[in-house]
Amino acid sequence: MSRQQGASPRTPIGRVVAVGLALAAVVSIIVLAFAWPAVTSDPHDLPIGITGPDQAVAAAEAVVDEAQPGAIAFTALDDRAAAVEAIESREVYGAIVLGEQPEVLTSSAASLVVHQLLTGVAAQLEAGVNAQAAAAAAAAGAPAAPPHIAVEVTDVVPLADTDPRGQALTAAMFPLVLGGMVGGIAISFAIIGAMRRVGAVVVYSVVGGLALAGVLGPWLGALPGDYWTNAGVIALALSAIAAPITGFVALIGRAGIAVGAITMMLVANPISAAAFPREFLPGGWGAIGQWFPPGAASTLLRDVNYFPQADALFPWLVLAVWTAAGILLSGVGHFRTAGGAEPDAVAAHEDDPEPELAAARA
Structure with missing residues (x-):
């Protein structure tokens, strides 16, 4: 019997196999990225x-x-x-x-x-x-x-009575990283216009910082320090993760989502030393992790809540630089239509009134 007219063609077997192998490779890389620090961790110096x-x-x-x-x-x-x-x-x-x-x-x-x-x-x-x-x-x-x-x-400096094992403070870091990524990705899809996305990242980070500081501080007791300081750290951490994602999208298009997500989740998060000291990671990876937002945010939250005498300038600067870099990428993408996040016809009119923007999309 002949195929019915208009029926959709079936996916070639070669593509089926390729997709399956690619997904298996992705899962293996994810598992390796998260399991490697725990398996290889051992104190050094x-x-x-x-x-x-x-x-x-x-x-x-x-x-x-x-x-x-x-x-x-x-x-x-x-x-x-x-x-x-x-x-x-x-x-x-x-x-x-x-x-x-x-x-x-x-x-x-x-x-x-x-x-x-x-x-x-x-x-x-x-x-x-x-x-x-x-x-x-x-x-x-x-x-x-x-x-x-x-x-x-x-x-000398014990954990808070509300978090005597430090589990809440450690567990809070992964949702914080995930929250920054989700915010950057969602804004990239929902908002048209590179600079409008910058505004959305600012709003998201400020509101998210205020909300998460309340949840992790007065509610769960994971952050016993000053509420407003914690809110500022969390807001800056969210923007340091979300802003580069929207910046990459403004510069190279939707492929920027993958670049930002891979950088933050598969590279920076496993070497952040949020669960154990940076000296436990081999080959100096723990020190390298402090140059990325997850590691800097983890160190800074611990400093402001338990070690007010510590010099916390470096993690503050790391988060600020990543935020500024993301905004800078968005600014470059704003003035560069070719290869941008939106088709040229849309990107060129992103600052026009809504009727003109709708006409450009059409």
């Missing part, structure tokens, strides 16, 4: 302060390096007060204070993973200190074992 007598410091460094080879890079500090100051300014994740009463200082707000690691280090130091004391007493012929020396663990 974590900055940890140490203070005390030279002999005790050398012995402690040897004990820690034997238990955690290459995990910790020690920074010499003057005293306990200097160690606390270094932790509060995020120069180090924690510190070991040696002397008559040894102590390990940590900061669960900086990283719960490192806090747990240093708690284990405290146990190792306690065992080593008491073993040395017992050996010295035995060598001196002491009739009784020396008193047990406890190594106290002090959380």
Whole structure:
């Protein structure tokens, strides 16, 4: 029986196979991008302060390096007060204070993973200190074992009581990245005109910052800091993700959506170090991730909520530069009709009154 006249032709088998293979490749890349940091994460050169007598410091460094080879890079500090100051300014994740009463200082707000690691280090130091004391007493012929020396663990900057495990703060980062992407993509489809999209990004970012700061702050308790500061950080983070997407669309057309989405979701988000310290990523990728909006936003939110003494200029600048770059791309696309987001006939009349714009579309 012959094919009915007017029936749609079937998709060629070659295209079916090609589409299936392409989609499988895309899924594999997505899974790899998100699973790779978790699988390969391992501490490398974590900055940890140490203070005390030279002999005790050398012995402690040897004990820690034997238990955690290459995990910790020690920074010499003057005293306990200097160690606390270094932790509060995020120069180090924690510190070991040696002397008559040894102590390990940590900061669960900086990283719960490192806090747990240093708690284990405290146990190792306690065992080593008491073993040395017992050996010295035995060598001196002491009739009784020396008193047990406890190594106290002090959380200098703890997480908020409303988020004691830091799960809400960590979990909030992915929706924030996704929200910036969704905003940029939706604006690219819904709004005609490069500069009109810039206005939409501004409105979306400001309103989104105010709303999300309320949800993550007073409602969920993930952000215990100042509401208006958090709203500003979130608004800038949303614009730093959305503006480049609309900028790419203005410059190269709808293909810009793919460029922006791949950059933010598959490249920047996995190396953002939102879930664990940047030192856990191999090959310096954690440091590279801080140059992208997801990593900068994660660091900045942690700084403004828990570490007001830290120098947060760099993440502020990163978010501002990405926002400005997106606006600049939109400005270039606004004056460049060929290859722009809209057909030339539409882009050339984007600032005309509505009747003329409708005529141009027709």
